[in-house]
Amino acid sequence: MESHVHKHLKKQSLYWLKEKMTDLCANEVKLFVRRKRFKADALGINLKRKEARIIEVKATRSDFLRDEVLHSDCGYYQIAHYAYIMTPVGLITLDEVPKGYGLLEIDEYDTIIVKRKPTRNPNPVLSLDILIKRTGRAATNAVLYQELSRETKDKTDGEFSKGATVQLISATCPACKKRKKYLTKINEAEVACKARGCKNAIPLSKARVHIITQYNESFFKQLKQLNDEEQE
Incomplete structure (x- = not known):
C-alpha cells in the first residue's frame, strides 16, 4: 500500500x-x-x-x-x-x-x-x-x-456491507441526465428519478450506477436503538 x-x-x-x-x-x-x-x-x-x-x-x-x-x-x-x-x-x-x-x-x-x-x-x-x-x-x-471519488466515497468504509439488504447508490437518469442518490434494495430493478419534473423510471441494470455504501440488519438495529433512545 x-x-x-x-x-x-x-x-x-x-x-x-x-x-x-x-x-x-x-x-x-x-x-x-x-x-x-x-x-x-x-x-x-x-x-x-x-x-x-x-x-x-x-x-x-x-x-x-x-x-x-x-x-x-x-x-x-x-x-x-x-x-x-x-x-x-x-x-x-x-x-x-x-x-x-x-x-x-x-x-x-x-x-x-x-x-x-x-x-x-x-x-x-x-x-x-x-x-x-x-x-x-x-x-x-x-x-x-x-x-467519481467525491461522488461515491463510502464514509462508512463498508462497515455495514456484510449481508446487506439495502444500498445507497448514485445513478444517472437516461431521460433528464441528472445524477441523484437513491436508497434501494439490493438487486432492485429500477427507481423513479428524483429530479423535479422528471419522475421517469431508471433501469438500474442499464443506467450508470455506482454503489456508495450498503446497509445490513446490524445497521438498522443500531439505528432503531438510537431512535428509541432519543424518543425516551
Whole structure:
C-alpha cells in the first residue's frame, strides 16, 4: 500500500513538473517497454521543446534500493529525454544516483532543490507521441477518478456491507441526465428519478450506477436503538 509520504511527494513532483514542462503532466503514467509494464510516478511533456521528463519518487531507502527499474536497460532514463529521482533531503548520496539520472531533494516545507541535473537522452525507447498519449490518458483518468471519488466515497468504509439488504447508490437518469442518490434494495430493478419534473423510471441494470455504501440488519438495529433512545 502506498504510504502517505510517498503520495504527498508524488503530488509535489507533479507541481514541479508542471512549472518546468507547462504543457502536459500526470502522475501514475502506465508504460509498456519490451513486454515489461510499470508506472512513472510523474511524467511531463513540453510540446514546444518536444521533450519528456520522468520523476521517480523514493520516500525511503528501502524503496530506492529494491527498485530494479532504475538500473535496468529499459528504465526511466531510457524512456524519456530526462529522468530524475526525487527523495527527502539526505536520503541518498550523489554517488548512489544511477548514471544519467538527476536528483531532486524535497525538504519539510516542500521546497524542491536540484542536487544533480540529469543527462539528456537523445534517443528515448518510446516515441514522444506514445508518451503524450500515455500521459494524457493518465491525466484524464485522474480527473474522472477524483470526480467519481467525491461522488461515491463510502464514509462508512463498508462497515455495514456484510449481508446487506439495502444500498445507497448514485445513478444517472437516461431521460433528464441528472445524477441523484437513491436508497434501494439490493438487486432492485429500477427507481423513479428524483429530479423535479422528471419522475421517469431508471433501469438500474442499464443506467450508470455506482454503489456508495450498503446497509445490513446490524445497521438498522443500531439505528432503531438510537431512535428509541432519543424518543425516551
